[in-house]
Amino acid sequence: MNIENKVLLDKNSSAKIFNWLNMCVFLVSGLFASVAQAQLSKTIESITKTHQINIAYRDAPPFSYAASDGKVVGYVIDLCNVIVSDISKHLNIPDLKVNYIENKYLPERDALLRQKKVDMICSVNANVNEWKTIADYSSPYTYSYTRFATLKNKKISSIDQLAGHTVSVTSGSVDALALNQTNRELGLNLFVMTTPTMEKAFELMRSGKTSAAFINDISLKEIIEAQSDKNLFSISDKGVGKPQFFVILLPHDDTEFKSLVNQSLCKIRKSPDFGKIHDIWFNEPIPYLKLNLQTPYSKEMDKVLTQFDDCLRTGR
Structure with missing residues (x-):
């Protein structure tokens, strides 16, 4: 991907991203009490022991990509950063470190999941049945054709x-x-x-x-x-x-960790400002790039996503 050599974000876009993500972290605080009583999952045990969480990504703007300064950014990366912040608070690990692992080619994704080298894959992945034997899926956060x-x-x-x-x-x-x-x-x-x-x-x-x-x-x-x-x-x-329907890929058969991820993601999804977070990446110049996809969050998009999104139906 030809990444524009623009290292500094536009101040307005940067401020918007910071404000929306802080808002989302605030909204999801206090959601994890019921999960805390559950037996720790292997993923949670590993995170607790190492104080690290491993996130895989692909070069696929605006969802995920490494910018010219090496920083990993993108729409789903922003969502995953909110989730990581919530997990950090829930597990009381203020120094939780994020290790980004580049998933350069799609076939490598399956190996990362089978070998349990990653805790989340935050990139372009859909909730199709063919992958359910090696991964669990978060609730969907957007869709395409x-x-x-x-x-x-x-x-x-x-x-x-x-x-x-x-x-x-x-x-x-x-x-x-x-x-x-x-x-x-x-x-x-x-x-x-x-x-x-x-x-x-x-x-x-x-x-x-x-x-x-x-x-x-x-x-x-x-x-x-x-x-x-x-x-x-x-x-x-x-x-x-x-x-x-695009989702975050998670370790297979780890219901406790999946529940933590979905509680955070669904709260963002139900926020009235969800569309504004979407538009930072889809209807404004993409950070670090000169591109604007000019695809605002619409009532039709919300209708389609809600139809297949269990967040709003279950009240999570």
């Missing part, structure tokens, strides 16, 4: 026009799952080239080696906005498959 990008001069606007073509997608991604299912259901006879990153899938399309690149629409818009010749590309109007 898989869409495809093409060169405008190819004049491809629907997936039916791609029948028999070669397309690209990130290996092991929810986009690959959606693409493969659609390919089977519609009998498109697509030849699918898999890549280790979203950027490489896009580059194959850009170079003409594939006719289309399938990527979640949020990341796809960010990738195109970062191109100097962004007007050469188009994004499909219709999504492929069902909505992808």
Whole structure:
């Protein structure tokens, strides 16, 4: 990812992020009394013993990325930082250290989970059934659809026009799952080239080696906005498959730790200012970058997210 060499945040954006996160920490204080009585989980035991928590991330703005000064930032990173602050208070570990582990390629994610090298994966991950054998999921915090990008001069606007073509997608991604299912259901006879990153899938399309690149629409818009010749590309109007609900990946079968994470995340989700936190990353210049995705939090987004979000239904 081409990160702009801008080290200092815009003062207004920085102040907004600081204020909203402090607000969220205040709101979630005192939520963990019931969980405290439960037997400590292995994850909590490890955190208590080492005074450290391990968080994996991928280079996927605006969700998570390492800026030019090495600082790990992003929308879901902000949410995870609030959760870490709450866990620190709950466990009475004021010096709790966060170790960020770069999950450079998607296939590495599964190994990190199976080998229990991370406590949370804070990046672009959806709550699909295929991963439930190796991870638990937090409540969802946003959603998107898989869409495809093409060169405008190819004049491809629907997936039916791609029948028999070669397309690209990130290996092991929810986009690959959606693409493969659609390919089977519609009998498109697509030849699918898999890549280790979203950027490489896009580059194959850009170079003409594939006719289309399938990527979640949020990341796809960010990738195109970062191109100097962004007007050469188009994004499909219709999504492929069902909505992808993004979650934080957690250790498998650790219900106590999952409960701590969800209590914090759900309180943020229920806050009337949740949309404003979203807009810091999606409707303003992305910190450290020159990009603005111009995607404000809308009533439609809130309606879709609430429909599949158990936070508001359970009252957590």
